[in-house]
Amino acid sequence: xxxxxxxxxxxxxxxxxxxxxxxxxxxxxxxxxxxxxxxxxxxxxxxxxxxxxxxxxxxxxxxxxxxxxxxxxxxxxxxxxxxxxxxxxxxxxxxxxxxxxxxxxxxxxxxxxxxxxxxxxxxxxxxxxxxxxxxxxxxxxxxxxxxxxxxxxxxxxxxxxxxxx
Amino acid sequence: xxxxxxxxxxxxxxxxxxxxxxxxxxxxxxxxxxxxxxxxxxxxxxxxxxxxxxxxxxxxxxxxxxxxxxxxxxxxxxxxxxxxxxxxxxxxxxxxxxxxxxxxxxxxxxxxxxxxxxxxxxxxxxxxxxxxxxxxxxxxxxxxxxxxxxxxxxxxxxxxxxxxxxxxxxxxxxxxxxxxxxxxxxxxxxxxxxxxxxxxxxxxxxxxxxxxxxxxxxxxxxxxxxxxxxxxxxxxxxxxxxxxxxxxxxxxxxxxxxxxxxxxxxxxxxxxxxxxxxxxxxxxxxxxxxxxxxxxxxxxxxxxxxxxxxxxxxxxxxxxxxxxxxxxxxxxxxxxxxxxxxxxxxxxxxxxxxxxxxxxxxxxxxxxxxxxxxxxxxxxxxxxxxxxxxxxxxxxxxxxxxxxxxxxxxxxxxxxxxxxxxxxxxxxxx
Numbered sequence: 001x002x003x004x005x006x007x008x009x010x011x012x013x014x015x016x017x018x019x020x021x022x023x024x025x026x027x028x029x030x031x032x033x034x035x036x037x038x039x040x041x042x043x044x045x046x047x048x049x050x051x052x053x054x055x056x057x058x059x060x061x062x063x064x065x066x067x068x069x070x071x072x073x074x075x076x077x078x079x080x081x082x083x084x085x086x087x088x089x090x091x092x093x094x095x096x097x098x099x100x101x102x103x104x105x106x107x108x109x110x111x112x113x114x115x116x117x118x119x120x121x122x123x124x125x126x127x128x129x130x131x132x133x134x135x136x137x138x139x140x141x142x143x144x145x146x147x148x149x150x151x152x153x154x155x156x157x158x159x160x161x162x163x164x165x
Numbered sequence: 166x167x168x169x170x171x172x173x174x175x176x177x178x179x180x181x182x183x184x185x186x187x188x189x190x191x192x193x194x195x196x197x198x199x200x201x202x203x204x205x206x207x208x209x210x211x212x213x214x215x216x217x218x219x220x221x222x223x224x225x226x227x228x229x230x231x232x233x234x235x236x237x238x239x240x241x242x243x244x245x246x247x248x249x250x251x252x253x254x255x256x257x258x259x260x261x262x263x264x265x266x267x268x269x270x271x272x273x274x275x276x277x278x279x280x281x282x283x284x285x286x287x288x289x290x291x292x293x294x295x296x297x298x299x300x301x302x303x304x305x306x307x308x309x310x311x312x313x314x315x316x317x318x319x320x321x322x323x324x325x326x327x328x329x330x331x332x333x334x335x336x337x338x339x340x341x342x343x344x345x346x347x348x349x350x351x352x353x354x355x356x357x358x359x360x361x362x363x364x365x366x367x368x369x370x371x372x373x374x375x376x377x378x379x380x381x382x383x384x385x386x387x388x389x390x391x392x393x394x395x396x397x398x399x400x401x402x403x404x405x406x407x408x409x410x411x412x413x414x415x416x417x418x419x420x421x422x423x424x425x426x427x428x429x430x431x432x433x434x435x436x437x438x439x440x441x442x443x444x445x446x447x448x449x450x451x452x453x454x455x456x457x458x459x460x461x462x463x464x465x466x467x468x469x470x471x472x473x474x475x476x477x478x479x480x481x482x483x484x485x486x487x488x489x490x491x492x493x494x495x496x497x498x499x500x501x502x503x504x505x506x507x508x509x510x511x512x513x514x515x516x517x518x519x520x521x522x523x524x525x526x527x528x529x530x531x532x533x534x535x536x537x538x539x540x541x542x543x544x545x546x547x548x549x550x551x552x553x554x555x556x557x558x559x560x561x562x563x564x565x566x567x568x569x570x571x572x573x574x575x576x577x578x579x580x581x582x583x584x585x586x587x588x589x590x591x592x593x594x595x
Contacts, residue, residue, distance in 0.1 A: 025493050027493070028223050028492050032489075041230075
């Protein structure tokens with residue numbers, strides 16, 4: 001019922017409109033002349049990101065320039081977003097390697113499980129966020145592209161250093 | 166023909182204070198038209214930038230700073246963007262009115278600019294040049310009449326859009342503008358009584374003669390006018406026709422590109438016009454303070470420029486004031502808006518007319534000259550009235566808060582009614 005309104009008898013200072021207005025105007029003017037700007041001017045200035053920032057992926061390579069990945073299939077298994085497409089291959093010596101390793105960055109939720117589960121420390125998330133593309137196909141990173149990325153990789157959570165300092 | 170012109174020119178050379186001949190008048194009017202409207206349109210464009218910049222500064226941001234040095238060419242970029250954007254014409258609108266509405270909002274906003282006196286008259290070699298485009302004898306009556314035409318554009322936009330939010334915005338706007346126009350007109354009557362004439366020039370002259378601005382001698386009228394001007398221009402805290410949060414910007418929801426931009430320009434043009442009107446009516450207009458040389462008819466060109474600069478500064482201050490208030494006060498509730506207009510401002514303006522008229526009658530009967538003393542007496546009376554205003558009206562009476570209209574006994578009675586109704590409905594077995 002509309003009538004069941006709680007009536008609060010407020011003091012004059014609180015019900016006054018003129019005084020509140022003047023006070024408010026003084027406040028806004030104070031902020032106007034206060035100077036102090038908090039905006040980060042993005043392309044020129046950048047906020048520093050955490051060492052545990054989880055951004056677009058990187059595939060690490062061995063000294064001879066091959067992907068560290070052994071196509072064990074753990075990362076597509078653990079991936080909750082089902083964004084990793086892996087087709088394993090095997091060479092003459094019996095070494096496994098990925099024939100296809102595609103990550104759909106649109107599907108990826110950047111949970112970092114792939115990095116955590118990887119026995120070879122091959123696939124990593126990266127400390128990187130400027131990943132705009134002109135078309136949707138650009139967001140499916142193939143093995144070549146994952147290997148070509150150079151940004152720093154994400155650090156794993158360390159129980160000894162829970163805040164990442 | 167040329168002989169006539171020449172003889173008229175020669176005549177005018179002899180008397181720079183006298184009326185100007187036809188051909189120089191036409192030439193000067195053309196120049197004034199170009200200059201005033203160029204300044205106006207540029208000013209309106211840069212007002213959008215000023216609004217964004219000042220808003221940003223109040224919120225500790227930088228504001229637009231990418232186009233040109235410190236965002237200086239932002240209005241240009243906005244204009245280009247608005248011209249190049251797609252014009253949408255929804256299939257269910259009333260096409261003729263939909264197209265007509267932005268123009269109807271835009272044209273009155275521009276028209277009022279013609280009658281505002283921008284400076285002292287120039288004693289040119291060809292005769293007296295008034296720094297006003299059209300020195301209408303009906304003066305500010307014209308501004309009130311034309312300003313109220315602006316509501317048609319908004320109502321038509323709301324109606325033609327065939328959209329419930331737009332219609333609500335348009336209806337709110339019409340109710341708001343009609344309500345506040347009355348108190349606005351009533352607030353001007355004391356000014357009219359003072360000047361004894363409706364031309365804006367005579368109002369400026371009267372303030373110069375009294376050596377006191379009308380804001381000091383007619384403070385209550387100023388306050389009522391100021392509040393009504395905010396409501397008339399649909400600015401916060403009275404921007405209910407737009408009300409982004411509830412009406413998705415109200416009457417111009419369906420508009421895009423330049424049609425939308427016209428509404429936007431109209432709003433800013435109205436702000437500029439109202440600021441100039443406040444400066445003229447209550448802040449002495451172009452009159453140069455502490456100087457009497459500019460009050461003796463036509464003056465030299467540097468003085469004209471100085472008076473124009475003073476007028477401009479006053480106008481700019483009120484434009485800043487509009488933006489300042491925008492970031493200070495939240496939007497009124499609709500019932501608060503109506504009760505403020507009809508229950509507070511209108512009676513206040515009416516009572517003030519009676520007070521001012523009575524006082525003028527008394528002072529004239531006492532034989533006091535309409536000069537500084539006259540003004541000082543009014544100043545004293547206004548100080549007392551302002552004191553009363555603050556003490557009596559500022560007790561939750563201006564804007565009804567949650568507790569105001571319902572007193573405890575009233576509430577008890579109403580609760581009794583609901584309780585008995587609940588019993589009745591229980592008996593009837595609902």
